[in-house]
Amino acid sequence: MSDFGKGADNAGGSSEENIKHWDDFYNEVPAPANYAEIISGVRKFIGDAKLEERVVVVTSGGTMVPLEQLTVRFVDNFSSGSRGAASTEYFLEEGYKVVFLNRQKSIQxxxxxxxxxxxxxxxxxxxxxxxxxxxxxxxxxxxxxxxxYKTSCFAITYESLGDYLWFLKGVSTELNSIGARGMLYLAAAVSDFYIPKNDMPEHKIQSDRRPEITFSLVPKMLRPLVKDWAPEAYIISFKLETDPNILLQKAEKALKLYQHNMVIANMLTTRKKTVTAVERTGEVMKIDNDDEDKEIESLIVNLVKEKHSKYIQENLTKSPLP
Amino acid sequence: MSDFGKGADNAGGSSEENIKHWDDFYNEVPAPANYAEIISGVRKFIGDAKLEERVVVVTSGGTMVPLEQLTVRFVDNFSSGSRGAASTEYFLEEGYKVVFLNRQKSIQxxxxxxxxxxxxxxxxxxxxxxxxxxxxxxxxxxxxxxxxYKTSCFAITYESLGDYLWFLKGVSTELNSIGARGMLYLAAAVSDFYIPKNDMPEHKIQSDRRPEITFSLVPKMLRPLVKDWAPEAYIISFKLETDPNILLQKAEKALKLYQHNMVIANMLTTRKKTVTAVERTGEVMKIDNDDEDKEIESLIVNLVKEKHSKYIQENLTKSPLP
Incomplete structure (x- = not known):
């Protein structure tokens, strides 16, 4: 049995406790076979960015969580990758270089x-x-x-939660090398739950009785992302809920807990019409799209670009370019 | 709480008990919105088949099982739809009309x-x-x-397990109208488990604690399919396992239990190289594909066409055409 992710509150646990969770996760889940090759490609892609260029890492699509070691069944998160794919186009048109970390077969x-x-x-x-x-x-x-734009976009595909989290760690660490000019735009729908390998049956679960499945909590990766992997980047997470009564409250709680820069909150049913951006400063910005010929992602990208510009400016003042 | 699918052995339960399961399932799970329109299209498509033409219903891709009523998360079955899509082409080339019941966004x-x-x-x-x-x-x-071939193929898409089972029932009932000339080729990877609506949380499961999820068993639809919906058709089911020690034994057990015509048994890792076809007669036929330029589906379709011809012949002898 695995030790971690089983507490009632791994999100709010002490820092040391959480670091153990991340380490345990990466010790337990093997890196994707092409990990070193991909990360070296990303390093070159980001390193080639000109001094005034910005780079955004866009994550897109759901993550797959296997229920069996020889996987026939898995838990998935509803996400076509539509938001990530559309946002990528708008970022490219706004002059960003994009690392597009996307679920295999998601919308391109x-x-x-x-x-x-x-x-x-x-x-x-x-x-x-x-x-x-x-x-x-x-x-x-x-x-x-x-x-x-195709040479301004570096695409990486993943399928499982494990591959996603490995690439997220590797890519964001590379992104940190360009300081405040880097942005993370975490639009992927990442599973909160998984089954550690040791708790997983080897073979296909047989259907002669009702299976009861107990999941473990995935360690909250926003914490090491903000603290250790890309502390200098502008970091935006997404919050999708189906209950409107808890949405904003959860967005604000996440900002307080993880100390990143922005949460974009959206409801499952209205996410193409309206989103609410909340900055750590406390500013709440509602984005409504009433124009049928326009995609809401163009408005979101406009807003985050503006906020990112301000962030770069502030950080330049703090530590000017050499 | 739902009453059905909770026994330890709904596959082998008494006939009455099972009929209750199917009825309960269809009472509980609403039909897809376009159900009537689709089935009327299928009726015309099958009705238009010439007297010597055969029709095969090919099911393809995995089924999605929601974990929440407002669905963010779901359980899925690994299946790209590759076998169903390839087989459809070979059936068309062999002169079959095909009803292609396929998972949305699966391989076409x-x-x-x-x-x-x-x-x-x-x-x-x-x-x-x-x-x-x-x-x-x-x-x-x-x-x-x-x-x-496009006018010889009638495509229907589904996403959830519920939609799949509704269409399967409706389409196979229509198929029965052409007697032995109809074939069901059940290549879809159908979930054995689901969560009845009354057992499902309305909103997204929160991630502040480890969820324990108990599934119910999906009633075995092969039974009413063979007995009631398409008793005159030639019916082929597929069995995918990861443990070679139980594969053939499970195929033979299924044939004995459901009394359909053939099981095509395959292993997750070798399914593109080798399959074993088992007929209810007891005949076991191993199909190996050593030719890299050939798809194993062409060999499978050759074999099942031959067996289907024999079946049609036998049934003609029993009850000749009017």
Whole structure:
């Protein structure tokens, strides 16, 4: 049996206690096979950023939590990756370089505008494959933007919670090298629960009786992220709830607890129309999108860019560039 | 609390007891919003089949089981839908009409051969969108086959376990109208567990303590499928295990219990290389695919087509066409 994540309050536990949790987690869950290669790519990507350029790490999609060691079943979080993919496009257009840490098969920037390849192509009488004329102009616009920005985006895919948390740690540590110009935009829907390997059955759970499954709590990674991995970056977390009565209160509690910069709070049912951004300063900003032709992510990115600019300015004043 | 699915042995329970389970399930889980429209489309699709044509219902992909009423988290079954999508193509080429009951966003027939639309298209100097020459010939072949067969395939998408089981019941009942010419090829990875609505929390489970989740067993739908919904069709179920020691034994037990026609047994790790088909007659047929350029689904479809032909012949002898 695993020792950690089982307390009633690992979020608010003492600092030492929590550090033990993170260490235990990374000791127990193996790094993804391509971890070293990916992180070295990220290091180069961030290192190549010009002095005035900003880099944002956008996390996107849900995380998968296996219920069996040879995994047939898993718990997942509802998230198509729509917010992360849309935000990535707006960040790129605002001049950011983007590390796009996304769940395998989640919605992708640019590609999301084109439904299915079989719907947009046709055989023109003879044997030539062509783009249907009704789709041509939209696809042209999408392709132009994709070509323009593709070298400014470094994509990493994950599937399991474990892979996600390994990459988050590695990438945010690299991001810290550019100080306040770095931003973390944590839009992924990360599981709060998991089953430690030692508590997991090896084989597929048999269906001859009702399974009772007890989960362990995932250590709250915002804490080491803010304190140790990327203390200089501007860090934005997302809070999704279904109960409106606890949403803002939970956002404020998280800011107080983890001391990061912003929480973007949203409700499951209205998340495409309205979100509320809360800064650690106490400022509460409601963003409503009434324009059907606009995506709320363009408004969110505008706001966080402005806040990030202010943050960079403040930090420059504190410790000017060499 | 819900009453059903809680016994230790709902698979092997008495017939009356099981019928209660199915009724309870359908009483409790609402039908998908588009149910009537879809089933009426299926009725027309199957009704339009010519007298010598065969129809196969291919189920494909995993089923999602919500953990909360306003669903943020869910349990899913590992399945990309690869087997169902590939098999659908081979059935179409063998002259079958196919009802493709597939999980939303699972792998699709034909489209599966083309990676991403952004990878295959390019802007040719000016503003024209064209297919990259390196992809042109492959896409041409795929499009030709897609165009040829698309009217022979009726696709239905589902996401939750509840929607899947509603469609399965409705579609198989329609299939029964063409007697032995109908086949069910149940390749979907269907959850054995779920949480009845009354046992489910309304809101997102909070992460301040370790959740313990007790699942109920999903009633075994193969029983009413064989007995009541499509008693005249040739029915093939799939069995996926991770433990080789129990695989064949479980396949034989299922055939004895449900009295359908075939189980295709496969192991999680070797399922693309080898499967074992077991007929109710006791015949055991191992299919190995050593040819890297061939998909094992082409061999599976060859075998089941042959067995289906024999089944049709036997049933014609029993009750000749009017």
């Amino acid at each position: 920037p640019y590609a999301r505008h084109i439904s299915s390849v079989l719907d947009v192509l046709e055989l023109d009488g003879g044997a030539n494959v062509t783009v249907k004329s009704c789709h041509a102009s939209k696809i042209q616009t999408v392709l132009e933007r994709y070509e323009k | 027939p034909y489209a599966r051969h083309i990676s991403s639309v952004l990878d295959v298209l390019e802007l040719d100097g000016g503003a024209n969108v064209t297919v990259k020459s390196c992809h042109a010939s492959k896409i041409q072949t795929v499009l030709e086959r897609y165009e040829k």
